[in-house]
Amino acid sequence: MQIGTKKDPATKRPRGRPRAYDPDTALRRAAQAFWKSGYAGTSLDDISAATGMNRPSLSAAFGDKHAIYVKALSSYWDFKFAAMRKAFEGGGKLTDTLMKVYDAALSIYFADDQQALGCFVVSTAITEAPGDAQIREIVAKGFDALDADFEALFRRARDNGELNAGADPTVLAQLAVATMHSIAVRARSGSSRSALRKLAQNTTAALCK
């Protein structure tokens, strides 16, 4: 159990009793719990157990359940989604970049060795977005960002001559994202990682020719 954040030993400690948790790791663990069982399926006691924080500390640090969920989703965004998007950088061959992106996604979707968790954003889109404008906004922003990443990638490839001039980057991006969504959905319903990687390879081959 990690005690405190020694991020900067020079900064003077604040006045009172020191925190027994690190807010970032706590949020990551809360995200993992919500990710696995959804909003309604995860109790504050579950969050408490996952983070090691007791309930009043959760309240004090992050607010009520809804606020914790929003912060956890943002944490997922910062730690997982952002890492995946890094796979777009580098500028190798189009097919290689695409597979790097899909492999990064698969690593996240299958990170938990007990149970495939899929994509927290996709799951949130299904469960929480319809009834919650704030969360819907966050999800939409995430989807837009991914759409834009794929579109930029295909546009570059077209301009480089890797794709023929008639290729439509927008449509290709939609198909690439659709496969990503499909992978996220199928991962949670029992498809194996290898089967979904094959799906990614098929998509990559189909879109690049």
Add this chain to the structure above:
Amino acid sequence: MQIGTKKDPATKRPRGRPRAYDPDTALRRAAQAFWKSGYAGTSLDDISAATGMNRPSLSAAFGDKHAIYVKALSSYWDFKFAAMRKAFEGGGKLTDTLMKVYDAALSIYFADDQQALGCFVVSTAITEAPGDAQIREIVAKGFDALDADFEALFRRARDNGELNAGADPTVLAQLAVATMHSIAVRARSGSSRSALRKLAQNTTAALCK
């Protein structure tokens, strides 16, 4: 309010007090409620309100909450999913058939005018499949059926010469289903029906050339 099922007036009534509900319509309404808010997000009182049945009647007719969910999912399968799959029949042009399928799906996903509900099977794949083997089985069977329908459609089109001989029906079906999943996901996170129809059109055009 509909009383009883007059499906066959010749059949003698059973012995006791007649039922005040029709089991099929009750299940459809229960499905609608679960479809909207998920398993954990829907209480038995919600189901009770949606069906007009009180809780002991629900218990007696369908069993406990989990059993109701399974039966509701099967009801969705019988009434919605099966109707959508009819769009595969008919044997017109490939692009027309594909758009008929997508339009049938969109009609279901946007059937509720208050709120886009997406696909009950996709939503169940996300929320309930991971933790419930029985439901996971049902979902997998649904996905397999749709994969097979698309694959058969593309195979026929290739054999008819509508697609070039090198086209791979399996891969095309995966992409077509991926777009379906994507539409279901995006529908619940606020995308408009017209935007998603455009997505379907783009997919159709891309896969048929």
Add this chain to the structure above:
DNA sequence: TGAATTTTGTACTGCATCGAATAATAATCA
């Protein structure tokens, strides 16, 4: 008309959950 049978409607029990109030603890500051 009255007994038998099935369903409906009300009420209850036990349990989980959320949120907050209160007391104990561990640090800094004077």
Add this chain to the structure above:
DNA sequence: TGATTATTATTCGATGCAGTACAAAATTCA
């Protein structure tokens, strides 16, 4: 060392929920 401050730990109260027991109602059968 004692006051101050922030966090932790325990506990409580109110609410919601799932499942069930029991009495009332509506129908068929004799």
